[in-house]
Amino acid sequence: MESDPNTFDFYTTDPVQHAYSFITDSLKYPHADTRQIAKKALEISNKCLEAWLLLAQSYQKFPQARTTYLKGIEVAREQDTTSTLLQLLYGLGELYYRHGHPESAIETILELLPLDESDPCNAREILTLSYLQQEDFIKAHACATHSSYDDSLSSRVAQAYIAFRTEIPWWTPDQMDQLDDELLGRTTWQWMHEQCNSLKRLYRQINHANPFFAAFMLNPHAQSIETPTTIESKHASEALHVTKLHHDLWHNQELPIKLLEEFPWTNPTKSQIKAADKPILLETIQQLEKHRDAQRSAAEKDYLQNRDLY
Structure with a gap:
């Protein structure tokens, strides 16, 4: 009996296509278990790249993610599928970076970039951060200023960090106040501010971009805020995403935070804030208030201890 071309027939359908259709149909449900969907799709066909990608992403915080990405990459190479291979390599590189293996992250991303010089996955972001993690500022700067990445918010943050680490000495504002030397007739503190001018311009660019x-940068607990599924350019979702990637580079640096505090920022009006941005901004405000209250409580405790009244 011949099959009707207008109906879905499991026995005459390509298993890979059937597995892909299964994923597409299953993800329509709002509370779908992506890991179980991916596993069932792989039971239909272990050549379904979308299933390998979905499974690896569901394992992102677990050791199984590395093995899953590597298996998916192997299948993608067999099928010569560049678009999915790019996503799998990017996911593996990001996984290595997040788990503190910058050497492996660099190796993976450098394997990815020749596949598409336009870098649709924005993999240079992970590459730049990995170089910074190794304190290789020359390669990090070359990567951050690449034409396909230079205009992004993440690149500007990286360039500002590089400027801070390479152009400004390891002195805190408190140490500056204690120094009596003068450089070319100027106090050290005045010289320090002049060195910061280029960095302030970068901060101004960052603020105009987002x-x-x-x-988010001033929120010490920004890492614990859940990133939205959809990241929109020039809105709170993108700002939170960039902050999370760069937070480990910045959170111990006192001078950039002080520059942020003293710089005249232009904040968006209520009418300019999108509805999708409001939950993330509300959460960061609540966390900042908790952090402020905790600091006040600690300060009061120290004061009472010093007065021998605690």
Whole structure:
């Protein structure tokens, strides 16, 4: 009996296509278990790249993710599928970076970039961060200023960090106040501010690119805020995403935070804030208030201890 071409027939359908259709149909449900869907799709066909990608992403915080990405990459190479191979390599590189293996992250991303010089996955972001993690500022700067990445918010943050680490000495503002030397007739503190001018310009560019960035950067608990599924350019979702990637580079640096505090930021008006941005901004405000209250409580405790009244 011949099959009707207008109906879905499991026995005459390519298993890979059937597995892909299964994923597409299953993900329509709002509370779908992506890991179980991916596993069932792989039971239909272990050549379904979308299933390998979905499974690896569901394992992102677990050791199984590395093995899953490597298996998916192997299948993608067999099928010569560049678009999915790019996503799998990017996911593996990001996984290595997040788990503190910058050498492996660099090796993976350098394997990815020749596949598409336009870098659709924005993999140079992970590459730049990995170089910074190794304190290889020359390669990090070359990567951050690449034409396909230079205009992004993440690149500007990286360039600002590089400027801070390479152009400004390891002195805190408190140490500056204690120094009596003068350089060419100027106090050291005045010289320090002049050195910061280029860095301030970078901060101004960052703020114009995304006015929400400073709020997240100043939040010491930004890492615990859940990133939205959809990341929109020049809105709070992008600012939170960039902050999370760069937070480990910045959170111990006192001078950039002080520059952020003293710089005249232009905040968006209520009418300019999108509805999708409001939950993330509300959460960061609540966390900043908790952090402020905790600091006040600690300060009061220290004061009472010093007065021998505690």
